[in-house]
Amino acid sequence: xxxxxxxxxxxxxxxxxxxxxxxxxxxxxxxxxxxxxxxxxxxxxxxxxxxxxxxxxxxxxxxxxxxxxxxxxxxxxxxxxxxxxxxxxxxxxxxxxxxxxxxxxxxxxxxxxxxxxxxxxxxxxxxxxxxxxxxxxxxxxx
Numbered sequence: 001x002x003x004x005x006x007x008x009x010x011x012x013x014x015x016x017x018x019x020x021x022x023x024x025x026x027x028x029x030x031x032x033x034x035x036x037x038x039x040x041x042x043x044x045x046x047x048x049x050x051x052x053x054x055x056x057x058x059x060x061x062x063x064x065x066x067x068x069x070x071x072x073x074x075x076x077x078x079x080x081x082x083x084x085x086x087x088x089x090x091x092x093x094x095x096x097x098x099x100x101x102x103x104x105x106x107x108x109x110x111x112x113x114x115x116x117x118x119x120x121x122x123x124x125x126x127x128x129x130x131x132x133x134x135x136x137x138x139x140x141x142x
Contacts, residue, residue, distance in 0.1 A: 010114055010141050014104040016074035019123065020065055021097045022057055030061045057092040063130050065100045066118050070134065074102060075114070075141035082113065083135040090122070090129045097123040102134070112142040 031037050036058055039046035047055040063086045070079050092098065099121045106115035113135060120130040 008141075010075050010104055010107060010138070012104050012107055016069065016102045018065065018069050018073060018100045019097060020100065022061065022092075022094060024055075024094050027055070027057060027061065027094060030058055034058065034060070052091050055094060057094065059086070059088040059092075059130070062088075062092045062098070062120055063132075065098075065120070066102070066134060069100055069102060070116075070136055075136065075138040078138050078140050080137045081134065082137055084118070084132060085134075086118070086130055086132040088129070089131055090127055092120070092122075092129050098129065099123055105133075107142060109142060111137070112139045113137045114142050 101119045103117040105117050116134045118132045118134050119128050
């Protein structure tokens with residue numbers, strides 16, 4: 001299931017994918033809102049001296065795409081985020097294209113909850129940058 005809203009109930013095995021990227025202006029805005037002004041995110045001269053060689057995206061900005069997907073796309077409206085576990089496995093870079101992949105691994109219809117495997121993949125390399133799990137509630141879709 002790619003970028004497609006459905007009124008059907010969410011089932012174990014359902015997968016949703018969403019492509020995205022971030023530009024430097026968005027990184028700057030996130031730094032301003034979060035207060036995380038670490039130069040590894042904002043200063044290309046500073047970042048050039050690090051193992052990354054160029055600025056990296058804030059991990060939580062990369063992971064914030066899960067909130068967008070869960071609240072607006074899959075399962076969508078009415079979703080309440082109960083828990084998110086994230087492991088940052090590789091850096092993310094400005095202008096690169098990524099794909100959020102969410103897979104339903106467990107559904108509890110009595111509690112209207114679902115456990116989802118959450119991943120961010122670098123589209124170019126196919127490698128994972130963020131891995132984790134989310135627990136959500138949605139009275140209409142679960």
